[in-house]
Every structure is written in structure tokens, then in C-alpha cells.
Amino acid sequence: MPLCGSQNDKGLVIGLWNPSQFYTFTEIPENSTSSFQYSTHPLQSSSAKIKSLASDPKKAVVFAFIDNSIYMYNNFSIWQNRSKSISLLYKGISLTYGKIAFDYVSNNIYWCDPLLQWIAMKPAYNLNNTFYKIILRKDLNYPEGLALDPVDRLMFFSDNGPHPRIEKAFLDGQDREVIVFVGLVRVTSLSVDVSNEKLYWTDTGKHTLECSNYDGSSRRVIRLVNYVPYTDLIYYQVKTTS
Incomplete structure (x- = not known):
């Protein structure tokens, strides 16, 4: 039986460049004056580019989109910032900055490939x-941002083509619907609050963090954000069973 970490194994995992490494906060700072603990986990190649992160809380796995491949870091420990083994899950994504996302209900990994103009998935x-x-694949110009709601079987994705937009569809790609299409420049990251059915996104062209309901209503700008050199961030917590 594989080790899945302790119940208190939780915190933030951030992907950094120059040099490439995982940067983890084992305690979440409450404000700018709070003390915190952190650790780093350099990649073997310091020039590799961590483009997106996802996790499986049930199996203590972190998925990382690095360069043109998705890797699986098994038995990941946020306290020691290490993994007992690393597996190559998929190789062949275009050298772009599309995001990955994990469906923890069906155990599938999804990814955007902006140059091939598709969103794909495979068993994780x-x-x-x-x-x-x-x-x-149809009518996609440059898909980049991606987020999943496995409970409601929904995906949200950004298409940063000539007319940037955010769409919603079921996880099988059916019933696509454009939910936001006004006032977007380049939406690179999406995240969902499953409990409250809220969608969050960062627009790197406008330097904004925004949110809306799942149907695009009640849209608002949360704050302006300046460029920082991290590529993705996930909240990581191992879920143990008795």
C-alpha cells in the first residue's frame, strides 16, 4: 500500500523559473507580516519551465506540466518538498503555456494545447x-486557461484568439457555452470554487484577478495584480481515510 502522507500534509505549491523549482509554504500566511515556513525542491534541469500544476489529494500526487510533458510526482510531501518517484505521464504538448487540470472523480488529467488548438484528456x-x-477542437483558436468542477462535471477554459472569451462545457466537451466575452485580453489561469459555484481568473493582459458566477453573471474585478515570476499555484492537501 503506497504511503499517502499525513493528514496535516497541506499547504501551497508554487512553480518557479530561474532556477526551476517547486516552492512550498507549509503554513499559509494570513497577511504580509505573518511568519511562515517554506521549502524548495529544485528540478534536475534548472532551465526547465514549470508551466502548470495540479494535484490528486487522495493519492498524494502532484502533476506538473514541464516544458512539453506532464510528469507525475508520486507520494509528494509538502513538508520535505520531495517525491519518492517521478513518472512521465504524457509527452508531446506544444512548447506553449496551456494549463492542466485534474478530475478527481474520474481520475483523468486534462490539458490545453494552444498551438494544436485542442483540449485533450487521458487517464491520469x-x-x-x-x-x-x-x-x-472545433472553433478553438488558442486555448490556454483551464479549470474543472468534477462534482458538476463541468470544465471552464479560455480561448485567447482574436476574440478572447471564457467558455463552459461538460467534461466530455458537450454543450459548450460562452460565458464571458467582453473586456478580456489574455486569460491564462482559471480556478473554481466548487462549493459556491464561483469562477476565478487572471487576465495577464489587463493585470487583473476577476471572478463571476458559473454562468458569467455578477462579474467583478477583485484586484489589480502586477507581474510576478511564478507560473502556477495550487493548494495541496492529502486526504487520508480511516
Whole structure:
């Protein structure tokens, strides 16, 4: 039986460049004056680019999109910022900055490929590189941001083509709907609050953090954000069973 970490194994995992490394906060700072503990985990290649992160809280796994591949860091410990083993899950994504997302209900990993103009998925624990499925391809120009609500079986994604927009669809790609299309420049990251059915996104062209309901209503700017050199951030917590 694989070790899945302790119940208190939780915190923030951030992907950094120059040099490439995981940067973890084992305690979440409440404000700018709070003390905090952190650790670093350098990648073997300091020039590698960590582009996106996702996690499986049930199996203590962190998924990382690095360069043109998705890697699986097994038995990841946020306290020691290490992994007992690393597996190559998929290789062949364009050298762009599309995001990955994990469906913790069906154990599937999804990713955007902006140059190939598709969104694809595969079973997260099947290492066969040829075993994947293209979920969305029609009328996509440059898909980048991606977030999933596995409970309601929904995906949210940004298309940063000539007319930037955020769309919603079921996880199988059906019933697509444009929910935000006004006042966007380049939405690179999306996240969802499943409990409250809220969608959050960062627009790097406008330097804004924004949110709306799942249907795009009640949209508001939360704050202006300046550029910082991290590429993605996830909240990581191992869930143990008795």
C-alpha cells in the first residue's frame, strides 16, 4: 500500500523559473507580516519551465506540466518538498503555456494545447503515451486557461484568439457555452470554487484577478495584480481515510 502522507500534509505549491523549482509554504500566511515556513525542491534541469500544476489529494500526487510533458510526482510531501518517484505521464504538448487540470472523480488529467488548438484528456494513471482523447477542437483558436468542477462535471477554459472569451462545457466537451466575452485580453489561469459555484481568473493582459458566477453573471474585478515570476499555484492537501 503506497504511503499517502499525513493528514496535516497541506499547504501551497508554487512553480518557479530561474532556477526551476517547486516552492512550498507549509503554513499559509494570513497577511504580509505573518511568519511562515517554506521549502524548495529544485528540478534536475534548472532551465526547465514549470508551466502548470495540479494535484490528486487522495493519492498524494502532484502533476506538473514541464516544458512539453506532464510528469507525475508520486507520494509528494509538502513538508520535505520531495517525491519518492517521478513518472512521465504524457509527452508531446506544444512548447506553449496551456494549463492542466485534474478530475478527481474520474481520475483523468486534462490539458490545453494552444498551438494544436485542442483540449485533450487521458487517464491520469495510465502511462501509455498514445492513450489520450481530444475533447474539444472545433472553433478553438488558442486555448490556454483551464479549470474543472468534477462534482458538476463541468470544465471552464479560455480561448485567447482574436476574440478572447471564457467558455463552459461538460467534461466530455458537450454543450459548450460562452460565458464571458467582453473586456478580456489574455486569460491564462482559471480556478473554481466548487462549493459556491464561483469562477476565478487572471487576465495577464489587463493585470487583473476577476471572478463571476458559473454562468458569467455578477462579474467583478477583485484586484489589480502586477507581474510576478511564478507560473502556477495550487493548494495541496492529502486526504487520508480511516
